[in-house]
Amino acid sequence: MIIYTCEDTLEDMMTCIYDAWASKLGHQNIRLMTEPIGNLELFCEYRHVPVNTQKAESVIRSIQNKISFSAYQCVYRCAMSCETNKLDVIYRFLLLGFTYGAGVMDMLQHPAVMSIFEINRKVTNESHLFREFTRFISMKGNVLTAHIEPKSDILTMLAPHFQDRMPSENWMIIDDNRRTAVVHPKDTDYYLTSLSQEEFHRLSNLEDTADPYVALWKNFFQTIGIKERKNPTCQRNHIPLWYRKHATEFQL
Amino acid sequence: MGDLRKSLSIGEKLEILADAAKYDVACTSSGVNRKGKSGSLGNSCAAGICHSFASDGRCVSLLKILQSNECVYDCKYCLNRSSNDRIRTTFTPEEVCQLVMEFYRRNYIEGLFLSSGVVKNPTYTMELMYRTLYMLRNQYHFNGYIHVKAIPNAPGELIEQIGYLADRMSINMELPTEDSLKKLAPHKTQNGILKPMEQIQNRIAAYRLTIGKDARMERSASNRYLSGTIFESPRKNIASNIYTPSRANTQLPVSYEKTFTQSGTNPLQSSISLSQPDINSLQHQVTSTKADKYSPVPFVPAGQSTQMIIGATSENDYQLLTTTQRLYQQFDLKRVFYSAYVPLNEDSALPSLDTTPPLLREHRLYQADWLLRYYGFHADDLLSADKPNFNVFLDPKCDWALRHLELFPMEVNKADYADLLKVPGIGIKSAMRIVNSRRSGQLTFDALKKMGIVLKRAKYFITCQGKMMYSIRIQEDFITRQLIGEDYKSSWDVEHPTTYKQLSLFDDMKKGAFQ
Numbered sequence: 199m200i201i202y203t204c205e206d207t208l209e210d211m212m213t214c215i216y217d218a219w220a221s222k223l224g225h226q227n228i229r230l231m232t233e234p235i236g237n238l239e240l241f242c243e244y245r246h247v248p249v250n251t252q253k254a255e256s257v258i259r260s261i262q263n264k265i266s267f268s269a270y271q272c273v274y275r276c277a278m279s280c281e282t283n284k285l286d287v288i289y290r291f292l293l294l295g296f297t298y299g300a301g302v303m304d305m306l307q308h309p310a311v312m313s314i315f316e317i318n319r320k321v322t323n324e325s326h327l328f329r330e331f332t333r334f335i336s337m338k339g340n341v342l343t344a345h346i347e348p349k350s351d352i353l354t355m356l357a358p359h360f361q362d363r364m365p366s367e368n369w370m371i372i373d374d375n376r377r378t379a380v381v382h383p384k385d386t387d388y389y390l391t392s393l394s395q396e397e398f399h400r401l402s403n404l405e406d407t408a409d410p411y412v413a414l415w416k417n418f419f420q421t422i423g424i425k426e427r428k429n430p431t432c433q434r435n436h437i438p439l440w441y442r443k444h445a446t447e448f449q450l
Numbered sequence: 451m452g453d454l455r456k457s458l459s460i461g462e463k464l465e466i467l468a469d470a471a472k473y474d475v476a477c478t479s480s481g482v483n484r485k486g487k488s489g490s491l492g493n494s495c496a497a498g499i500c501h502s503f504a505s506d507g508r509c510v511s512l513l514k515i516l517q518s519n520e521c522v523y524d525c526k527y528c529l530n531r532s533s534n535d536r537i538r539t540t541f542t543p544e545e546v547c548q549l550v551m552e553f554y555r556r557n558y559i560e561g562l563f564l565s566s567g568v569v570k571n572p573t574y575t576m577e578l579m580y581r582t583l584y585m586l587r588n589q590y591h592f593n594g595y596i597h598v599k600a601i602p603n604a605p606g607e608l609i610e611q612i613g614y615l616a617d618r619m620s621i622n623m624e625l626p627t628e629d630s631l632k633k634l635a636p637h638k639t640q641n642g643i644l645k646p647m648e649q650i651q652n653r654i655a656a657y658r659l660t661i662g663k664d665a666r667m668e669r670s671a672s673n674r675y676l677s678g679t680i681f682e683s684p685r686k687n688i689a690s691n692i693y694t695p696s697r698a699n700t701q702l703p704v705s706y707e708k709t710f711t712q713s714g715t716n717p718l719q720s721s722i723s724l725s726q727p728d729i730n731s732l733q734h735q736v737t738s739t740k741a742d743k744y745s746p747v748p749f750v751p752a753g754q755s756t757q758m759i760i761g762a763t764s765e766n767d768y769q770l771l772t773t774t775q776r777l778y779q780q781f782d783l784k785r786v787f788y789s790a791y792v793p794l795n796e797d798s799a800l801p802s803l804d805t806t807p808p809l810l811r812e813h814r815l816y817q818a819d820w821l822l823r824y825y826g827f828h829a830d831d832l833l834s835a836d837k838p839n840f841n842v843f844l845d846p847k848c849d850w851a852l853r854h855l856e857l858f859p860m861e862v863n864k865a866d867y868a869d870l871l872k873v874p875g876i877g878i879k880s881a882m883r884i885v886n887s888r889r890s891g892q893l894t895f896d897a898l899k900k901m902g903i904v905l906k907r908a909k910y911f912i913t914c915q916g917k918m919m920y921s922i923r924i925q926e927d928f929i930t931r932q933l934i935g936e937d938y939k940s941s942w943d944v945e946h947p948t949t950y951k952q953l954s955l956f957d958d959m960k961k962g963a964f965q
């Protein structure tokens with residue numbers, strides 16, 4: 199078994215798919231994985247694939263032209279997932295897609311399609327949850343800052359949503375775990391950037407803890423529940439404890 | 451009291467006016483897509499976005515507040531009724547605007563839900579609310595979602611003006627019959643509620659026609675695969691719904707023959723006699739609107755809703771569901787909400803203070819409402835004068851299926867979309883998945899499971915390639931006992947909410963139920 203490995207970015211993954219495909223080793227004899235590799239397996243040969251923009255672009259183009267744009271979106275979202283087998287899932291899906299074309303999106307009972315849809319659904323759900331639960335605090339200088347810790351890398355799925363609704367505000371959303379941020383200066387386009395340790399700390403210190411609307415919101419939130427209908431389990435099902443970490447209304 | 455009012459801080463006011471607003475059910479931000487624009491704050495997503503979930507598990511999407519909790523009316527069930535001794539306060543338009551803008555910027559909310567007690571009189575109140583919304587849209591440039599309540603008996607001009615600033619409007623039905631209204635909301639009349647409701651409906655239709663849409667609101671896209679839904683012309687006895695002048699003042703229980711045509715001042719007079727708006731007269735109206743404005747300003751683009759209180763009066767489920775269906779058909783409402791009665795006041799006309807809210811009944815009504823809007827059912831399919839209440843033990847769809855066993859088992863590889871929807875355990879999404887995916891091969895039980903079909907329900911009603919999942923006899927008693935066993939836990943949980951688990955009665959209902 200040959201295992202093709204690459205770094206965990208879209209470009210790397212697309213390049214990896216290109217090389218794995220071109221190897222002509224037989225699809226059943228290879229597997230694809232993103233790094234870091236957890237447990238190395240015996241009798242497997244690991245081949246690291248370095249990123250190559252041209253190869254990556256050619257794969258992306260093929261997906262869009264030979265399958266469909268919605269298949270590409272599906273692949274993109276899957277690539278942002280935190281599942282360790284995602285790259286192989288994408289590869290198996292593409293094998294089928296290049297054979298059947300756009301119709302592959304309807305082949306829901308095929309295991310390869312089921313798997314990518316499953317991951318796709320998780321990522322979409324997660325990015326939707328963060329549209330709901332991301333909270334900004336107002337920092338000095340009138341910049342709105344949010345911290346999130348999503349499992350999937352959803353910043354680029356989240357940013358367009360906020361760009362549309364807050365075009366004339368300065369804001370940024372920081373992925374605390376990946377140390378990446380989308381930054382949106384008012385009335386311009388947002389950009390994705392990675393934060394150095396130092397920048398990250400400087401940002402944390404700037405936060406204005408005296409934001410008066412925090413208390414008003416918490417108070418509103420406490421008031422709006424009907425005690426005769428109190429239902430903590432239902433509340434927990436909708437907003438899992440894990441998502442509450444950065445939600446203002448759940449902070450003490 | 452006057453002094454006290456002045457000394458209240460914004461936080462105290464917010465607490466009082468949110469507390470007084472919380473019994474209103476609707477908090478959704480759905481129904482309209484609107485892009486953001488430079489210089490403004492906010493956009494809107496048709497699917498709606500919840501921002502949090504309160505301690506009662508209900509979604510928090512909008513800043514739900516009253517403009518004022520002062521009220522000259524005395525609805526028995528309401529905390530704000532004039533006969534209650536409470537601290538009264540009123541938000542200024544500026545205060546509301548600031549809260550909305552600052553909450554929205556922090557992504558706490560999707561927008562504003564503004565209701566109010568009746569301060570002085572309906573006109574004064576509506577004017578105050580109008581000023582608030584006008585300021586919010588035009589001075590603060592708020593472009594997010596606004597749901598505003600129409601105050602019963604408010605003048606038509608104000609309803610119209612405010613409708614151009616809001617995404618959704620609603621006026622509460624409160625109770626389904628005139629008698630109940632008289633008993634519990636002595637200052638309200640069906641006429642005072644239905645008249646603004648109809649006015650809003652006509653304005654919405656007129657606006658929709660100017661932008662080239664159908665006069666009636668869009669319904670679920672999947673409804674196009676169904677025939678004879680409640681949204682098409684009523685399938686039977688249309689005549690009974692037609693208004694005839696001689697019946698102008700006859701109020702039939704659970705019946706909304708429009709009775710307020712006597713005024714004669716409404717230019718749309720001729721169009722309100724039918725259960726469907728008369729397109730021609732609306733178009734006439736549209737031309738005159740077009741003459742004044744080049745691009746039409748949206749009027750309540752997310753549609754109109756209403757709500758009814760469940761369990762404060764003696765109406766049965768059949769009456770409530772029939773009323774619901776008529777509200778959809780005759781007023782083209784986008785949603786009808788139910789609110790289980792929560793006892794707040796001691797009053798001889800009301801259930802006693804220790805009454806627990808009828809949550810299971812409310813839940814059954816929501817399930818049935820869902821069946822009307824998405825599954826092609828009619829109120830008469832589910833309930834009848836002989837069987838006027840929902841089965842406590844079974845959800846309405848299972849209950850229906852058990853009474854129609856002759857239709858089952860159904861072969862999932864062949865049945866059409868409309869028939870699949872009738873199978874307990876198959877929802878609109880999974881039915882669509884079945885139809886799409888079986889084109890590329892026969893389906894197995896395993897594949898069905900992965901597609902989200904709830905087999906523990908569906909297994910009694912379907913075959914896959916000619917075989918049932920287990921050899922089960924299609925026998926009513928047996929299946930009923932099995933399904934009740936399945937349903938028991940979830941029914942019990944609804945009534946005992948501190949142990950509530952996610953209900954999976956319809957796989958696609960979960961979040962959507964309260965939108």
Ligand code: SF4
Binds near residue numbers: 521524529531567
């Ligand atoms: S009109 Fe009736 S329901 Fe509305 S606030 Fe006044 S008393 Fe309450």
